[in-house]
Amino acid sequence: MSIVELRQYTLHPGARDTLIELFEGEFVAGQEAVGIGLGGRFRDLDDPDRFVWLRSFPDLASRAPMLGAFYSGPVWQAHREAANATMADSDDVLLLRGPGFAAQAGEVVTLTICHLADSVAAAHVERTLADGALGVHRTEHAENTFPALPVREDAEVVLWFTPGDHRPEHAGRPVERVEVLRLEHV
Template sequence: MSLIVELRQYTLHPGARDTLIDLFEREFVTGQEAAGITMGGRFRDLDDPDRFVWLRGFPDMEARERALHAFYGGPVWQAHRTRANATMVDSDDVLLLRGPGFAAPNARDAEGPVVVTVCHPHDTTAFADHFRRHLHPALTDAGTPPLAVHRSEHAENTFPALPVRTGEDVLLWFTAGKAPALPDLSAHLEAAPRQIRLEPVRGPRQA
């Protein structure tokens, strides 16, 4: 099922990541689900100790607006926002996408990290066709099949209190395990693909 998906990348104060993750897992997962938000994977960036990455989804933009108003105006966020915001340097690195969502693999299913490969095509439609015809089969044959593919959603941000990145076209996908080896894609992309290595969050630390 295709959703409106936010890929959110937070830059945190040094040493604050586990504080935010514990609070997030104890309070914000169920709190957002209660507001009608589909929660996706939550991750530590393996190459940046002050980076937290997560996803959430909505059936459509209207549902997104309603759910965000419900959560950020509701009791869970109001009770914990000061502590959460104190961990953050920047929370505005957000890609608004359309895709199937992405839940972190179970520990028993994942060998190595989760990797998100982010591409900025010259022509997103043409690159999506190239991806479907050539790159997806090649990645699958190499043992790194794409688990979810997302494209930029250019609908107006109807909840401007939370900014999203605009003015760019993105196609991205997730893989489990080692970072996939990619062929030369310079004819299709504005810049080299970015591969972000992620460790799935397994829940809050136990007291």
């Protein structure tokens, strides 16, 4: 299992395509060049000002050096002002343990994020996921080793992807709150 960041960006109105163009043209190759795995990169079908993406690291120890190499490197330095100008908020980040997840261009998937009371509830939800769940991830409780980029430390989640526009059932599960995002891979 890898260390994965689920990053949800709130963008300024009309800026999503600009950020996606930067991502696909510059940031994918730039991050992969320093060893960061880039998984799904998605448009939120219900919010035109949201961009959701995942990146992964082999382990927690490699995360800080890889992020440092990218953010101090030439690709980010050349394009950071343009990227930051698209973002209203980039701090909704979950640090997770899981396999990562990628989809095909244009593929629609549903991301279900179950917010739970504690790790016992998380273990129960993880064991009892609906059929067809892909890319199951769970909160990684570890220190943020790259504090220049905040991660949410207040979350206990289990999340997963399902193909298509799938509305999951949660009856009888110890779930405090559920977020369901309909996403299209860029």
